[in-house]
Amino acid sequence: MEQALIDAIRYLGAGLAIGLGAIGPGIGIGILMQGALQAMGRNPDASSNIQTNMILGVAFAEAIAIYALVVALILMFVVGA
């Protein structure tokens, strides 16, 4: 019984970790893409330059979500599994 309760809390924690952790990066990547697409629409010649910087920015924003994912994975597969 106790083990089942611990497992349940573990799964809940993992779900919350990635669910809440994905909100911020989601918004961030959205804003980033909006800016990049607007810039590319206004100045199509600079597309390649904007694109490289955009991918860099997305990678930075995405890294935060990946931290949350790693916490979730550790909760699922490492702690007490």
Next chain:
Amino acid sequence: MNKLIKWGIFLAMVIFACVWITNPIANYGKFPTIKLPSETVFSIGPLTVTNTLITTVIADIVLLVFVFRATRKIRRGDPDAEVPRGAQSIIELMIDALYGLSKNVAGNRALKIFPWMATIFFFVLFANWTELFPGIESIGVIEKAHEGTGYAKVELIPGFLYTVDQSKPIEVHASEEHAAAGQVAAAAEVAAAPAEAEGEAYHVLPFFRTPTSDINTTLALALITMTMVQIFGIQALGGSYFYKFINIPAAKQGGLGYMMFIVGFLELISEVARILSFTFRLLGNIFAGGVLILVMTYIVPFFLPMPFLGLELFVGFIQALVFSMLALVFMNMAMSGHGDHEEAHH
């Protein structure tokens, strides 16, 4: 008649698909055990060889053979090499694009940084794409489960080929099976304890696993990259490189300089954070991709995993690009001096 054959083939495919689909649906909710750390396949003295290490070596060999074969004509000085064809044109295209990128970012420092970022790109790319091959994380030796979840053993070819029945999980606690050593898929186990065969739990220890889904590989790459960032910085700026972290000249100026002095410490912290960020970005993406494909294959093993394989092809490429591009940007940032620092120094 022709139509009849077509319908026959269609019917056979539907029946085949139904058998494949209904089997996992009957076992719905029974997902495979997923392991975060890599497993030791064998060890030579104190050196343990994990399954990710084996795959790393294979990916390296494949990459080297591919590149050496593609550039064979150039090294021979063959006049045919002027017009690239086949593999050579692919390699030239990629090298050209990467060099263009590094020239864009680093300018005249590109020649120094480019070999590092291109090497990282190609290694990470090939390492990531090993994920897509069948047999990765599924072919290996069968061994007794020491702890966690094991499965009942199924004989496909007695004494030679086994599999585990994932619909019959057996919980094993660490203390019970501690003495039992892992065994190569041999018949000895069955002969030894036929009475207990019902309750014995096994799991598959895979020979191959995607290198970048192991934290050791990504951490090693991150450490190498950040070490080279520091070395390039010192090479380019000499001792004044360290003023980036401990900004003594700024502190001497007073006023806003104290602020710059404190910012230097933040720079030091962010340097460590970059190692972690490099490590977990690659690990998280590739490990999560592997889990995604595995889970999709368990829900419906037919057709459904296909788009996800395509997605993982893309993710593997993007992550290789991001890793090498960040390495490029960090190296460039370390090598470009701050103008006012130079003046304060002299």
